[in-house]
Amino acid sequence: MPLDSHPVRYAVLLMRTYMQDDCFVIERDPPDAVGVRSILPSLGPFRKGPFLIDGVFIDSHWNSDLKWKVLLPMLEDLLPILRESRVRLADVGSNNGYYLFRLVDWMLGLDPTWAEGDRLCTAFDPVADFEAQFRFLHGLLPHYPLRFERAGWQSLSEHDAFDIVLCMGVLYHHTDPAEMLRTLRSSLRKGGRLILETMVVPSREDRVPYAIVPPGRYAGAKGIWFVPDVHALLVLMRRTGWQKVELASVRSAIDEQKRFGDFPSFREMLDENDITRTIEGLPAPQRAFVIAQK
Numbered sequence: 001m002p003l004d005s006h007p008v009r010y011a012v013l014l015m016r017t018y019m020q021d022d023c024f025v026i027e028r029d030p031p032d033a034v035g036v037r038s039i040l041p042s043l044g045p046f047r048k049g050p051f052l053i054d055g056v057f058i059d060s061h062w063n064s065d066l067k068w069k070v071l072l073p074m075l076e077d078l079l080p081i082l083r084e085s086r087v088r089l090a091d092v093g094s095n096n097g098y099y100l101f102r103l104v105d106w107m108l109g110l111d112p113t114w115a116e117g118d119r120l121c122t123a124f125d126p127v128a129d130f131e132a133q134f135r136f137l138h139g140l141l142p143h144y145p146l147r148f149e150r151a152g153w154q155s156l157s158e159h160d161a162f163d164i165v166l167c168m169g170v171l172y173h174h175t176d177p178a179e180m181l182r183t184l185r186s187s188l189r190k191g192g193r194l195i196l197e198t199m200v201v202p203s204r205e206d207r208v209p210y211a212i213v214p215p216g217r218y219a220g221a222k223g224i225w226f227v228p229d230v231h232a233l234l235v236l237m238r239r240t241g242w243q244k245v246e247l248a249s250v251r252s253a254i255d256e257q258k259r260f261g262d263f264p265s266f267r268e269m270l271d272e273n274d275i276t277r278t279i280e281g282l283p284a285p286q287r288a289f290v291i292a293q294k
């Protein structure tokens with residue numbers, strides 16, 4: 001046998017993952033809490049989580065498990081696609097990849113051989129700290145078929161590349177939501193699915209589609225350009241070429257964003273006497289999931 005041949009291609013990975021309350025737990029054998037603690041200061045604050053890694057609790061600004069629980073039934077509906085042997089999935093605006101780690105973990109729970117096929121999930125996010133967090137997490141779970149591209153939706157130049165695109169919490173941050181929706185659409189293959197999540201404002205009684213453009217901060221956040229009501233969101237999606245556009249859920253995300261060091265909770269960004277208004281006096285946002293097909 002040639003010296004450079006390796007009959008055993010995969011080391012046995014001694015580790016397990018599970019959920020403990022709302023915390024994504026990764027336990028290696030042997031654990032290395034000292035190693036985990038030593039790397040954390042270089043990774044910046046975690047926005048998405050929380051995690052418990054080798055006994056080290058990594059808190060996060062958002063309790064991401066709450067959104068995951070809303071997303072999961074939509075993914076269950078897409079199981080035939082997710083099980084395809086060459087499925088390609090993208091999470092655009094992935095942050096540290098939290099939802100992709102959860103998705104792969106869930107798929108491996110359903111089918112322990114899922115990661116062995118030619119399947120690939122790509123996390124897109126332009127922020128270096130989030131890439132560093134992703135690489136740290138992926139280093140713990142290297143058999144998860146994931147990759148990271150430090151890039152925004154504007155760089156989705158490959159057409160027909162994906163079977164499923166997730167894009168959550170991104171639309172309202174951009175000056176041209178129609179262009180963004182068209183770009184997401186062209187990145188999908190024909191028949192591919194988009195799961196989109198965004199902030200929405202409450203609808204008018206007469207159901208006339210409308211959107212607000214906050215003049216400054218919105219619920220304390222900078223860089224919010226466009227917050228539609230659900231009717232305007234559905235119209236925009238249909239007018240940008242999407243088929244089978246369906247509103248999957250509307251929720252109050254009031255408990256998802258917690259106080260975290262200097263980062264405020266969502267509740268703090270609402271009028272203390274009227275939680276239907278933001279501290280700026282604008283209608284308080286809810287969050288909607290929409291699913292659509294190319």
Ligand SMILES: C[S@@+](CC[C@H](N)C(=O)[O-])C[C@H]1O[C@@H](n2cnc3c(N)ncnc32)[C@H](O)[C@@H]1O
Binds near residue numbers: 093124127152154169
């Ligand atoms: C509000 S967070 C949402 C994160 C995650 N998708 C979620 O739903 O919890 C917005 C994310 O979009 C990323 N982002 C910023 N500019 C972007 C762009 N041009 N394209 C895609 N994502 C972008 C940010 O770095 C951040 O991680």
